[in-house]
Every structure is written in C-alpha cells, then in structure tokens.
Amino acid sequence: MSDALRAETVTITGHNGDEIEAYLARPLDTAPFGSVVVIHHMPGYDEATKEMVRKFAANGYAALCPNLYSRVAPGASPDDAAAAARAQGGVADDQVVGDVDGAATYLRALEGANGKIGVIGHCSGGRQTFLSAVTLQIDAAVDCYGAAVVYGTPKDFPITMPALIDKAPNLSCPVLGLFGKEDKFPTPEEVTVLDEELTKLGKEHEFHSYDGAGHSFFSVDRPSYRVEAAVDGWQKIFAFYGKHLAG
Amino acid sequence: MCTYLTEKLAITGSGKGPNGWMGVTEATVYVDHAVHAQFTHTLNIDFRNPELGPSARIALELTEESALALADAIHAALGAAPAGLTSVNQS
Numbered sequence: 001m002s003d004a005l006r007a008e009t010v011t012i013t014g015h016n017g018d019e020i021e022a023y024l025a026r027p028l029d030t031a032p033f034g035s036v037v038v039i040h041h042m043p044g045y046d047e048a049t050k051e052m053v054r055k056f057a058a059n060g061y062a063a064l065c066p067n068l069y070s071r072v073a074p075g076a077s078p079d080d081a082a083a084a085a086r087a088q089g090g091v092a093d094d095q096v097v098g099d100v101d102g103a104a105t106y107l108r109a110l111e112g113a114n115g116k117i118g119v120i121g122h123c124s125g126g127r128q129t130f131l132s133a134v135t136l137q138i139d140a141a142v143d144c145y146g147a148a149v150v151y152g153t154p155k156d157f158p159i160t161m162p163a164l165i166d167k168a169p170n171l172s173c174p175v176l177g178l179f180g181k182e183d184k185f186p187t188p189e190e191v192t193v194l195d196e197e198l199t200k201l202g203k204e205h206e207f208h209s210y211d212g213a214g215h216s217f218f219s220v221d222r223p224s225y226r227v228e229a230a231v232d233g234w235q236k237i238f239a240f241y242g243k244h245l246a247g
Numbered sequence: 248m249c250t251y252l253t254e255k256l257a258i259t260g261s262g263k264g265p266n267g268w269m270g271v272t273e274a275t276v277y278v279d280h281a282v283h284a285q286f287t288h289t290l291n292i293d294f295r296n297p298e299l300g301p302s303a304r305i306a307l308e309l310t311e312e313s314a315l316a317l318a319d320a321i322h323a324a325l326g327a328a329p330a331g332l333t334s335v336n337q338s
Binding site (some may be wrong): 041042044058072073076077079080081084086087090123214215216219222223224 | 281320
C-alpha cells in the first residue's frame with residue numbers, strides 16, 4: 001500500500017432523496033478497502049474534518065463526510081453554515097441518519113470497496129455516530145466524546161437531542177469510545193453508565209478515557225488538543241477499523 | 248463541550264459585515280468552541296439577517312470576562328441616555 005489518494009467534493013443522495021454535498025477521499029492503490037463515514041462536529045464541515053477524511057484515505061480506507069448543513073446553507077463557509085444551522089435549532093436526528101445512510105450507500109458502491117462500513121464522529125458527531133449505529137446496519141462505530149447519549153439535552157434547551165441509551169439494544173456493531181476524563185459533556189459518570197449498559201447488553205465495545213484530556217482533544221486546530229491522547233486515540237481507531245473493516 | 252444552548256432573539260438595527268452595511272434581524276448567543284479565538288470555548292454572538300443568506304453574519308467570539316463587561320457597558324451606555332432615545336419607537 002502506498003499513501004496515494006484522491007480527495008474531492010462530490011454530490012451524494014442523502015435523506016429524503018436530497019442531493020447534498022460531501023467530501024470524499026479514497027486510496028488509489030488499495031483494494032479491496034473498507035470505508036468510513038465521517039460525521040462532522042457541530043462547528044461544521046470544516047478544514048480539520050476534511051483533514052481527517054484524507055487521513056483515512058492515506059491509511060487505506062475510503063472516507064466520506066456528508067455536509068449535514070448542505071440544505072440550510074448551500075455554498076456558505078463552514079462557520080456561517082454552522083451558525084445558520086444552530087439558529088434553526090440544529091439538524092434533526094432522522095435527517096442525520098438519512099444522510100449517513102446515503103453516504104454509506106455511496107461508499108459501498110465505490111469500485112474496490114469491500115462493502116464494510118465504519119462510522120466516526122466527534123462531539124455532536126459522536127452522538128450521531130451512536131445514533132447511526134443503533135439505527136443502521138454498519139460494521140464498526142467510533143464515538144469520540146459524543147455528548148447527550150445517556151441523558152439527552154435538558155428539556156429547556158432550544159436544540160433537542162434525546163437520549164439514545166434506550167436504543168442500545170439495537171446496536172448493530174462493535175463500538176470504540178474515546179473520551180477525556182476532564183470532559184463535562186459527556187462527564188466520566190455518563191461514560192461509565194454507557195459502558196456498563198453495553199456490558200450488560202453483551203454489546204462488543206471498548207472504551208478509553210484519557211487523563212489530562214477534556215472535550216475536543218483530537219482537534220489539532222484548538223487549544224484543547226492533547227497530543228498524547230490524540231496520538232494514542234488514532235492508533236486505537238486504526239487498530240479497531242483494521243479488525244472490523246478489513247477483508 | 249458544546250452546550251447546544253442557543254439564545255435566539257429578534258433584533259432591529261444594522262451591522263457592517265463582509266459586504267458592507269446591512270440590516271440585522273436576528274441574534275444568537277451561545278457557548279461553544281471558537282472558530283478563530285484561541286480559546287477552547289467562548290461566548291459567541293452572531294448578528295444575522297437570514298433573508299440575505301447564511302453569509303450575512305457578523306460574528307463575535309468573546310471570553311466570559313469580555314462578554315460580561317460588554318453587557319455591563321451596554322447597560323451603562325443606555326443608562327446614561329434618556330430612556331427611549333434609541334428605542335424602536337423613538338420619536
């Protein structure tokens with residue numbers, strides 16, 4: 001395998017048959033390859049997220065990030081699109097699932113794809129990864145500090161994100177969870193509750209919580225970046241996908 | 248953390264954005280990651296005019312000290328002027 005890749009913006013069919021923008025990267029000389037749907041965080045379909053998409057391709061996976069804000073702000077810069085989406089109350093769970101499903105369908109159809117699909121997301125994307133894993137048939141899910149999985153958002157919040165833990169019995173795949181011990185959203189207590197629930201249900205999962213790391217420790221362009229946690233986390237992600245998306 | 252909590256209010260006034268002056272009709276206030284300010288979290292304020300599209304936005308990312316001082320300064324400036332002088336119903 002070399003690290004040759006091709007990356008570009010494409011149009012995919014998302015929820016309700018809508019044509020939406022997405023960022024695709026794929027390896028040029030690795031086949032068959034597994035695929036990863038990358039769910040961008042709440043601040044949007046930004047440069048740092050696209051860099052993650054390319055990183056997967058450089059490591060032998062096709063990766064695709066649907067722009068969840070395509071409908072509300074087509075063509076706008078990522079920060080303006082995120083602001084517009086926030087002002088509208090965020091993106092509905094059904095729509096996210098439809099867009100992730102559309103991305104997975106697109107990836108499965110790529111020449112050289114082995115048909116296996118992983119999903120990964122950070123922050124709100126971590127929650128949406130868990131949402132996808134309890135709703136869709138996928139092969140491996142990586143939840144990076146997804147919030148509101150155990151308790152949802154409080155009732156007086158303008159953006160409603162219901163808890164997902166009651167849907168855990170529907171989990172379709174193994175889950176890798178990566179968290180910071182100094183995070184407040186999710187708190188270490190919430191991570192423990194989810195861990196115990198998945199154990200109780202007999203759902204394959206591995207959770208890692210890092211000392212000295214809070215929320216967004218993977219964000220290379222933020223002061224929250226924690227190099228030790230992020231480097232180890234990436235190693236765990238590739239080991240996990242290597243195990244579940246290979247072949 | 249993203250609090251997801253967004254205070255949203257209708258406003259009346261104008262602001263100067265990337266394409267010059269425009270009317271602003273909506274403000275959102277929330278705590279979240281900063282896009283540009285070198286802090287993990289900031290208090291963010293967007294002044295928007297959705298009718299002009301998502302790019303019609305004036306964005307601020309402030310530390311909480313700055314945001315609270317700004318709120319106090321707004322109250323002080325308005326308190327020093329006759330009531331109603333800057334009201335939407337000013338005569």
